[in-house]
Amino acid sequence: PQMPAQIDANEVHIVDRPSSVQSVVKIAHVIDLKPETSDHMAMRVMNQILGGGGTARLYKNLREDKGYTYGSYSRFSSSLYVGRFLATVEARNEVTDSSITEILTEIQNMASGLVTDDELNAAKESLKGSFGRSLERPATVSGFALNTIRYGLDDKYYENYLINLDAVSKEDIQRVAQKYLGGGYYITVVGKSSEIASSLEKFGP
Numbered sequence: 001p002q003m004p005a006q007i008d009a010n011e012v013h014i015v016d017r018p019s020s021v022q023s024v025v026k027i028a029h030v031i032d033l034k035p036e037t038s039d040h041m042a043m044r045v046m047n048q049i050l051g052g053g054g055t056a057r058l059y060k061n062l063r064e065d066k067g068y069t070y071g072s073y074s075r076f077s078s079s080l081y082v083g084r085f086l087a088t089v090e091a092r093n094e095v096t097d098s099s100i101t102e103i104l105t106e107i108q109n110m111a112s113g114l115v116t117d118d119e120l121n122a123a124k125e126s127l128k129g130s131f132g133r134s135l136e137r138p139a140t141v142s143g144f145a146l147n148t149i150r151y152g153l154d155d156k157y158y159e160n161y162l163i164n165l166d167a168v169s170k171e172d173i174q175r176v177a178q179k180y181l182g183g184g185y186y187i188t189v190v191g192k193s194s195e196i197a198s199s200l201e202k203f204g205p
Contacts, residue, residue, distance in 0.1 A: 003082045004030045007184035010204030016193035023096040023191030027103055028086040031180045033078040035151045040078055041164050042172040043180065048123035049115050049173070050074050050106060051087055055122060057106050058087065066102065068095045076180075080151070085180060093192055097199035100187060104203075110177035114170040124165055131161060 006029060033039060051058040051074025058072040072089040087107065091099040134140040144158045154160075187203055189196065 006030050006032075007186070009184040011184065011186050012200050012204050013186065013188045014193050014197055014200065015188070015190040017190055018192055018194070020093070020190070020192045022090055022092050023099075023189050023196055025089045025091065025096065025100060025103075026086060026188045027088070027100065027107075027185050028084055028188070029183060029185045031076065031078075031083045031085050033076070033083040033180060034080065035078045036147065036153050036157060037078075038164075039176050039179070042168050042176040043076055043078075044127060045120070045123050045165070045168045046110060046115075046173045046176055047074055047076055048127055049119045050110055052123070053126070055126075057109075058089075058103060061102050061106060062089060062091075062099055066095075066098070068092070068099045068102070072099070072103065093195045096189065096191060096196045097202070100189075100200070100203060104185070107177075107181050111174065111181055113174070115173055117170075120168075120170055120173070124168070127165055128162060131165075 033043065048056065050056055051072065053059065053073070054071075056073070058074060062068045062072040063070060069089050069091045072087070074085070074087040076085045077083045087103050089099050089103060147153060148155065148157060184204070187200070189200065
């Protein structure tokens with residue numbers, strides 16, 4: 001079957017919910033990222049810095065600096081077929097467009113410049129901690145075995161996980177941001193159309 005393709009320009013889709021006082025925003029596009037490749041590890045670190053939690057750029061910008069939301073995050077998925085990158089926020093009607101602007105700006109910033117040493121080190125430490133805690137669950141270990149078979153991974157992929165994580169550089173992060181975060185986005189907004197639609201026209205048809 002034909003796989004979904006990356007779009008060249010943004011498309012805006014509004015789901016009207018007249019009673020809404022805030023908008024639920026999802027900004028997404030297709031990525032051709034195969035599971036557990038070298039790009040996959042760099043994407044993990046990149047996403048942790050961009051939108052992986054309370055110390056990430058999206059959260060600090062939209063919540064701590066601007067006060068637009070309680071939180072804004074990003075995540076990605078990989079697949080043998082088609083993957084996805086997604087950024088999300090829930091924002092008041094009057095700052096829906098401003099929130100989208102800030103998210104798109106932060107996405108662009110990942111590709112246009114190098115992250116800081118502090119961001120890189122903090123992201124790696126967070127991912128190391130998550131990996132270590134995951135090993136306490138038997139389901140995680142069995143999942144590693146399944147992934148090794150399903151995706152044809154090197155037998156020592158998970159044994160070398162922390163080594164590969166440490167090897168990710170600032171240049172690697174910028175490279176995968178340029179490779180996977182460029183192009184157009186599907187901007188889907190659930191909210192009060194009469195209050196937000198006109199302000200969203202600048203993002204695309």
